[in-house]
Amino acid sequence: MKIRSIWSASYTKELRIEDFYFDGETLVMLQRLKGSKNQLVTLKKGRNASLTKKEELHFSNSKLTAWKENGKGVPKSDRRWAETEKSILEHAKAERENYNWLKDSNE
Secondary structure, three states, X not given: OEEEEEXXXXXXXXXXXXXXXXXXXXXXXXXEEEEEHHHHHHHHOOOOOOOEEXXXXXXXXXXXXXXXXXXXXXXXXXOOHHHHHHXXXXXXXXXXXXXXXXXXXXX
16 A cells, blocks of 8 residues: 655745555555655646655565665665664654544545
8 A cells, every 4th residue: 555645835846755655554665756846736636747756765574674865775884774764664654544544534
């Protein structure tokens, strides 16, 4: 399952998009993308648009296994690795809980 979060601010023409991919309740991948403000309506309708990938993080058994920033791999020795893993998993849990709440409240 994919949960897409789109961030738009009035001070910039750039959209920030986060795509969370889950296998059941477990996060398997997060992609951070950027797009232009004129793509907002298309994306809100669930349609595809040409987006630029900024970051991609892969998880297995709730552990960060691969991380790319701007197409380049981030080594596991990078001091940001543990904190990034923790914060992404917490953020994904909140996104999943919010999705479940929205789904349940619309039934």
